[in-house]
Amino acid sequence: MVIIREENAADVSAREALLDDVFGLERFEKTCERLRAGRLPANGLSLIAEINGEVVGTVRLWHVNAGGVSDALVLGPLAVAKRVHSKGIGARLMRAALNRASLAGHSSVILVGDAAYYNRFGFSASLTDGLWLPGPVERERLLALELKSGSLSRAFGLVKATGDWAEVGTLSDLVGESAEGLRKAA
Numbered sequence: 001m002v003i004i005r006e007e008n009a010a011d012v013s014a015r016e017a018l019l020d021d022v023f024g025l026e027r028f029e030k031t032c033e034r035l036r037a038g039r040l041p042a043n044g045l046s047l048i049a050e051i052n053g054e055v056v057g058t059v060r061l062w063h064v065n066a067g068g069v070s071d072a073l074v075l076g077p078l079a080v081a082k083r084v085h086s087k088g089i090g091a092r093l094m095r096a097a098l099n100r101a102s103l104a105g106h107s108s109v110i111l112v113g114d115a116a117y118y119n120r121f122g123f124s125a126s127l128t129d130g131l132w133l134p135g136p137v138e139r140e141r142l143l144a145l146e147l148k149s150g151s152l153s154r155a156f157g158l159v160k161a162t163g164d165w166a167e168v169g170t171l172s173d174l175v176g177e178s179a180e181g182l183r184k185a186a
């Protein structure tokens with residue numbers, strides 16, 4: 001049975017292995033990665049698909065300001081393990097993510113992907129005419145969905161990452177740790 005649920009810390013390595021498998025390491029060169037790198041995803045909007053305890057799908061959404069629209073999100077990456085493609089898992093992840101984003105009050109969702117897949121969820125390139133990303137993107141793959149009708153009508157400009165920064169050790173933490181290590185070694 002497929003379970004769609006929120007991701008937790010124990011899922012991270014399985015999610016990363018799945019993304020490596022599906023996209024390869026080039027995934028870190030994608031323009032959308034510039035909107036995600038170093039940031040935390042939106043609260044409650046990292047989802048996992050699981051079969052018998054095994055992670056087989058992932059989707060996450062990230063806070064952005066989309067050309068002046070401050071409560072927008074960027075979706076991605078969406079990935080499902082090859083061995084379970086075409087069983088509706090991608091669609092379930094998408095619908096769950098979009099429902100949660102809507103319930104959380106977000107106005108719109110942007111992504112880079114194939115319109116032939118994302119049209120079915122209501123995404124369209126016609127909503128992104130006034131937007132650009134911090135890197136190259138094929139215009140026909142820059143898609144958006146309004147969760148609140150008309151929310152992107154005045155969107156114009158760069159899509160910028162606005163999520164909280166993920167916590168990393170500060171330089172003073174590192175210096176403090178090595179000083180402590182030296183003290184113990186002495």
Ligand SMILES: CC(C)(COP(=O)(O)OP(=O)(O)OC[C@H]1O[C@@H](n2cnc3c(N)ncnc32)[C@H](O)[C@@H]1OP(=O)(O)O)[C@@H](O)C(=O)NCCC(=O)NCCS
Binds near residue numbers: 092114
């Ligand atoms: C895209 C993806 C997440 C879909 O997952 P899934 O669980 O197989 O999706 P669903 O079962 O909901 O839908 C499958 C249908 O979508 C179609 N589909 C999948 N990718 C598609 C694409 N890029 N363009 C058009 N249709 C696509 C399949 O052919 C299938 O059609 P069918 O139902 O007529 O057989 C999965 O194929 C995947 O991980 N692909 C590689 C990573 C990727 O491309 N991610 C999206 C970023 S653009």
